[in-house]
Amino acid sequence: MLVQRVTDDVLEIIRKDKDIQNGDTHKVIELVDKKVLPHFNFSHMTALALGKEWRKASPQQQQQLTAEFKTLLVRTYANALTGYKNQKVVYKPTKMAPTDTDVLVRTEVQQPGSKPVQLDYSLEKLESGWKVYDVVVAGISLVTNYRDQFGQEVRNGGIDGLIASVAAKNKSLEANSKK
């Protein structure tokens, strides 16, 4: 299964890389860029995060927002990975028929002394293969968790205001990480 192959691959690299374990965000982002991103469908993710407003956005706005949101999500995901140390990922059986085009892959991250954390991926089958369109940690979708915040920005400044906010957030994170 795709998720298992990619996860094992990435975790194997992290386990061997001391820089990443010490919180080198740039190095993880590089790794995620190469290994993980090709399997993500960011325009679907952005559409999910934005909700109804997505259809009202122009193709150009959709493209810009997707690009900015992708940068933000990658950093979040990379940060979560640098916290990876002694955990073990367990794959739960996935129920699916050969004809399914949408599937939920359930995994569990186990760590000593703590409750296991549920980590689920929603995937859809596109012409280019299976793509992840949602990542859910302990029941919290990293994507739909933006719904209200995005809605707030759109109410305040329209779609362009939202794009500007996410871009500004990315800029400030980039500036901080260079310090």
Place this chain on the structure above:
Amino acid sequence: MTDSFCASAVRGTQRLLVGALVFAFACSAALADGNPNDPYESFNRPMFAVNEVIDKYAAKPVAQAYDNVVPLPVKASVGNFFGNAGDLWVGVNSALQGKFGDAGIDLGRLLINSTVGIFGLFDVASELGLERHDEDFGQTMAVWGAGGGGYLFWPVLGPRNVRDTIGFAVGTYADPVSYVRPVSVRNSMAALRFVDIRASLLPSDKVVEEAALDKYAYIRDAYLQRRRNQIFDGRPPRLDD
């Protein structure tokens, strides 16, 4: 500092919560605004700001020191110990929700871990395949059909809607730690548990800091999604997009 802080938090919790609940409801009529998920937002945001300060200068530094100094096996045992102390209440709530099989497992865990696991310091039951469940009285009330009653943010306690606030208050009566005597030992244990919980959240701090456009809203929506997931035991029905 955290010790006396926690001690007073434990002692005054129920009285304080009732008072604050009344206050929140009194405010709500006048302050209600836009978000249907957050009717008490104008009460919550200042509370959130207060909590940020407490966390920055007290809770988080202590948790970080604990995390850096204490070796992993000890931290694991601390987590296991408090997990075990909570398993009885987890079992009661499994039973109250009609999940008697789960309740049996919870009690089995308690028995095994309290004996073979040496007072709960080792989670032998999980090794044996008896999985830990995640139940509390807030979830029980939800399963019984009680509504959430609006989102609230409490300093120190963090996000809890009205239902979970009541669930928490009821849970403090069922907390074995609260019956430990002498009081000084009880307070130390409560403080240690608080630090252990806060330390377990440290890895998510950076994620929330960097991911959120609005940290308050990010935490609120994460809480709402997470509780919904817990109530449905990890398999919530899909919401419409």
